[in-house]
Structures are given as C-alpha cells and as structure tokens.
Amino acid sequence: MKRNFLLTILLCCITASLSAQTLREEIQKQKERENSRSLQFTEQKDYDQNDVYFNEISIKYGTFHLEKQETELYELTAARYFTPNWGAKTGITQIKSIGNMRQAWQLPLMVSLRSTPFSTKVETGRLSDLLWSIFSAIPLQIDVSAGVAMGCLTPDYEPRSEEQYYLNNRFMASLRTDATLTLYIWRIGLNAAVSGQYFLTPNFKKYQPNIYNPDHDKVARGIFSPSIGIVYRF
Numbered sequence: 099m100k101r102n103f104l105l106t107i108l109l110c111c112i113t114a115s116l117s118a119q120t121l122r123e124e125i126q127k128q129k130e131r132e133n134s135r136s137l138q139f140t141e142q143k144d145y146d147q148n149d150v151y152f153n154e155i156s157i158k159y160g161t162f163h164l165e166k167q168e169t170e171l172y173e174l175t176a177a178r179y180f181t182p183n184w185g186a187k188t189g190i191t192q193i194k195s196i197g198n199m200r201q202a203w204q205l206p207l208m209v210s211l212r213s214t215p216f217s218t219k220v221e222t223g224r225l226s227d228l229l230w231s232i233f234s235a236i237p238l239q240i241d242v243s244a245g246v247a248m249g250c251l252t253p254d255y256e257p258r259s260e261e262q263y264y265l266n267n268r269f270m271a272s273l274r275t276d277a278t279l280t281l282y283i284w285r286i287g288l289n290a291a292v293s294g295q296y297f298l299t300p301n302f303k304k305y306q307p308n309i310y311n312p313d314h315d316k317v318a319r320g321i322f323s324p325s326i327g328i329v330y331r332f
Contacts, residue, residue: 160325208245
C-alpha cells in the first residue's frame with residue numbers, strides 16, 4: 099500500500115511537471131507570435147479580369163549615372179498591353195548635360211511583362227502595426243521591360259578635365275532593361291524604377307591628357323538610372 103501511494107505521488111509530480119512545461123512553451127510561442135510580423139504577398143481577392151486596364155502613360159524623373167558622373171533625366175512613356183500581362187512600351191527620354199555633352203534624346207522600344215495586381219498580408223498581434231494593415235490593402239504591381247533604346251546626343255565643348263568622359267559618337271544605340279514597382283490607387287499610381295543600359299555604340303570615351311595612359315579613350319558601356327514617377331492607366 100505504501101509503495102502504491104509513493105508511485106501515485108511520483109506520477110502526479112511527473113504529470114504536473116509536463117503540464118507546466120507545455121504551458122510555458124505555449125506562452126512563449128504566443129509571445130513570439132505577438133512580437134513578430136510576417137509579410138506575405140497574396141493575389142488581390144477582388145481582382146476582376148474585366149477591370150484590366152490595357153493602356154498606361156507615365157512621367158518619370160531620375161538620375162543618369164555614368165561611373166562617377168551623374169546628371170538628371172526626364173522621361174515620358176506609354177504602354178499598350180495586348181493581354182493582361184504582356185505588352186509593348188515606348189516613349190521619349192531627355193538626358194541633361196554630362197561630360198562635354200549638352201543633352202541627349204532617347205527613344206526606347208521595349209517588350210513589357212507585368213504581374214497580376216497583388217496585395218500584402220500582414221500577420222501581427224500588435225495594435226501599433228495599424229499602418230502596415232492599411233498599407234496591405236493597397237494593390238501593387240511589378241513590371242519588367244526589356245528592349246533597345248536609340249537616340250541622338252549633342253556635343254557642347256572639347257573635354258578639358260582629366261577622367262572626364264567626352265562624346266565620341268552622336269548616334270546612340272543601347273540594350274535597355276527596366277524594373278518597376280507601382281503602388282496603385284484606382285487608375286493613378288506611384289512607381290519607383292531602376293533602368294540599366296548597355297551601349298552598343300562607343301558614345302562615351304574617357305579623356306586623359308597623357309595619350310599613353312591606359313585609361314585614355316576607354317569606352318564607357320554601362321549606365322544605370324533610378325527614377326520615380328506617376329502613372330495613369332486607362
């Protein structure tokens with residue numbers, strides 16, 4: 099009888115210990131869920147294929163980076179989508195003076211692929227993340243474009259400073275790719291984009307007073323251009 103009593107007490111202690119451990123683990127997990135935030139991307143639930151807009155007009159302002167030199171650019175683009183996701187994009191780009199170039203005008207011709215509008219889902223247990231919940235209701239869209247850009251550059255003066263790129267060829271031809279993230283509010287959207295170009299023509303060459311310098315007449319091939327803009331779809 100005494101042995102059975104002791105075994106019963108031992109089993110009760112083990113059961114209580116396991117229950118307490120389980121309770122502590124559950125409380126810890128609950129605290130971790132409350133203090134964590136997970137951001138998930140989900141397709142817009144109220145997205146209707148009949149409400150797709152197949153035309154877009156965008157105005158952008160950005161910077162044109164040529165190694166250590168940079169200048170401003172302005173761009174107007176128009177896109178026509180033949181399916182909800184695939185389309186064509188063109189426009190006109192003005193690049194301000196850089197090096198001994200007064201200005202340049204470009205005409206991009208690109209194929210565009212855009213995603214279906216999606217929204218973000220925020221899972222959190224804190225009331226302080228109300229702004230995240232509001233932001234999650236606004237639809238987003240990703241657009242990737244690739245193609246060519248052709249244009250004409252205008253020279254200004256002969257290069258004078260060392261390390262400066264000078265204009266070598268007035269006609270410009272390049273391969274171009276863009277990546278754009280747009281936040282839409284009905285038909286109007288705000289976007290941020292990054293554009294990269296690889297020059298097929300030797301437009302910019304580095305100036306060196308010493309013609310025997312290995313960097314003399316070095317051709318610049320690549321540039322990138324971050325920008326922000328406003329888009330209207332119809």
